[in-house]
Amino acid sequence: MIQMPMWKRVIVLGLVALGIITAAPNLFYGRVETHNDAIAQVEKTGFETPEQAQARAQWPDYLPSGLVNLGLDLRGGAHLLAEVQVADVYKSRMDSLWPELRRVLAAERAVIGAVRRAPGPQDELRIQIGEPTQMARAMELARTLATPVVSLTGVGQTDYEITSTNGELVVKLSEAERTATDTRTIQQSLEIIRRRVDEVGTREPTIQRQGEDRILIQVPGIGSAAELKALIGTTAKLTFNPVVSRGSNPDAAPGLGxxxxxxxxxxxxxxxxxxxxxxxxxxxxxxxxxFDQNGRPAVGFRFNVSGARKFGDYTGANVGQLFAIVLDGKVISAPQIQAHITGGSGIITGNFDVEASTNLSVLLRAGALPAEMTFLEERTIGPELGQDSIDAGRFASVIGLGLVVIFMIACYGLFGVFASVALLVNVALIFGILSMIGGTLTLPGIAGIVLTIGMAVDANVLVFERIREELKTARGPARAIEIGYEKAMSAIVDANITTFITAIILFVLGSGPVRGFAVTLAIGIITSVFTAIYVTRLMVVIWFARKRPKTITV
Known part of the structure; x- marks a missing residue:
């Protein structure tokens, strides 16, 4: 007689129950999402408002509350493709190098003469010296500032390339340093964009590098591409610069430097x-x-140790002078230094409202983008289009599930009913696993689930057909069922392993939607094998133990 040990029955039933309970919150998506958002807000602020308490009460705390996150094509949101202007970083490097190089060269003014910066390309630092015959000495001094390139491809090379052209000392980044700088710039931009997006509580954004200098940004649940650009498109480059003069002519010659x-x-x-x-x-x-002393919105800031020291030294030596606070190339405030400012903290005032001061503080806290970004592609997917995609996916899943159930019952009778119940359990397990791992479901992901529904009964078909073959040899029904499961095992494993390998290849080599398809397909393969081999067999074992039929028809 066919048997299944009690410990194995308990494990199978326990896994099925766990999967169904974990998937259940997705049936009440809106309520659970509101509950989760309220908890996240309470943890962030440290206190709970009556509205948040009411939102928390929409779902019991003792039940699982994990949800399958909906991707951009299902929830709606914004899509941007940005190009990072890495050349901006080269200019910043040259500008920051100039004061240090001037100090090094000035230390030997008696030998090389006066030093001044000459006009040149933005990615180069050109310097004229008073004694051109001492150019070799000037280049030697400049090389003392060069350091080894920190990258695997730049071993043995330095970060600066120092030459002389037309009697001028020319400093620029070496090719190895440019490559390393480009990589660091993109990685830093990725991290800063991710922090800015996370600050506003969006769900499962897609932020990844594309090509050499481009970044793909997809944020579900955000209102428009313009809103997303306003959040991440500002470089939020804050500087504190000495004021040379103040006037009304934008075309006046500013002077070198x-x-x-x-x-x-x-x-x-x-x-x-x-x-x-x-x-x-x-x-x-x-x-x-x-708020400032007049009750107007402002932004308070604090420097690190080195910044506080430089800020204090400058304000102490320039009392009475104007000091400009510059954000992205525009002067937002130019106060007069009234006294020596110690402690490394201050306040930025301007024509802010509360929202503007909050957004500016978010941008500054997340850090400045190292370079400007140009948006090459932008589009907004409305929530209505996302809902249409969900409805279409749900309709396709129901139709596919219904046709498979009808086919299985028509072909295998009661055994087809067992396979259909296992199929429903399989779908619940897929959503349960996606909820536990915090997976994101996209439209291609729904396609993977629909494909899994069609493939999930393959293992049952192999078993049932094998049982049919065994019944033709005049074996008893118990023995036929037992041999059917044993003999079909190798074919089931072989078929699903090859498909699983395909899913892995799609995940590794694909991106975005292809990965979403691969994830749901891989999870579906695992759950379908489990339900076909163990869940269906458990139902057959329980039925056979109760009915003890002398003959069976498959």
Missing amino acids: NFIAPSVDEDGIYYTLEDTPVVTGEELTDARPE
Whole structure:
């Protein structure tokens, strides 16, 4: 007589129950999502409002609350493809190198003469020296600032390439350093974009590198591409620059080493500022929205140790002078230094409202993008289109499931009913696993589930056909069922392993939608083998033990 040990029955039933309970929250998606959002907000703020308490009460805390996250094509949201202007970083490197190189060269002014910066390409630092015959000595001094390139491909090379052209000392980044800089810039941009998106609580964004200098950004649940661009498109590059002069002519010659920046608050006013900032936003450790002494929205900030020292030294030596706070090339405030500012903290005032001060603090806290981004592609997927996709996927799944059930019952009778019940359990297990791992379901993912529904009964078909063959040899029904499961095992494993390998290849080599398809397909293969071999067999064993039929028809 066919048997299944009690311990194995308990494990099978326990796994089925766990899968169904874990998948159940997806039947009440809106309520559970509201419950989860309320908990996340309470943990973030440290206190609970009555509205949040009411939202939490929509789903019991003792039940699982994991959900299958809906992707961009199902939930709606924004899609951007951005190109990072890595050349901006080259200019910043040259600008930051100039004060240090000037100090090194000035130490031997008696030998090489006066030193001044000459005009040139943005990615080069050109320097004229008073004694051209001492160019070799100047190049030797400049090389003391070069350091080894930190990358696997740049071993044995330095970060600066130092030459002389037309009597000028020329410094630029070496090719190895450019490659390493490009990689660091993209990685830093990815991380900063991810932090900015996470700050506003979006669900399962897709942020990944594409090609050499492009970044793909897909954020479900956000209103529009313009809203997403406003969040991440600002470089939020904050600098504190000395003021050279203040005027109304934007076309005036700023002078070498200076630039002209418009004022945000003062119409028609332009400031001439020194190129080299005293401190930058990279030295900020915190930024938060607050109010100034007049009760107007502002942004408070705090520097790290090195930034606080430089900020304090400059304000102490320049009392009475104007000091510009520059955000993305525009002067948002140019206060007069009233006293030596110690402690490394301050406040940014301007024509802010509460929302603007909050958004600016988020951008500054997340860090400045190392380079400007150009948006090459943008589109918005509305929630209505996402709902249409969900409805279409649900309809396809129901039709596929219904046809498979009808076919199995028509071909195998009661055994087909067992296979159909196992098929429903299989779908529940797929959603249960996706909920546990926090997986994201996309439209191709739904296609993977529909394909799994069609494939899930393959193993049962192999078993049932084998049982039919064994019944023709005049074996008893118990023996026929037992041999049917044993002999079909090798074919079941072989068929599903090859499909599973295909799913792995799709996941490794594919991206985005292809990966979503591969994930649901791989999970579906595992659950379908489990339900076909163990769940269906358990139902057959229980039925056979109760009915003890003398003959069976498959």
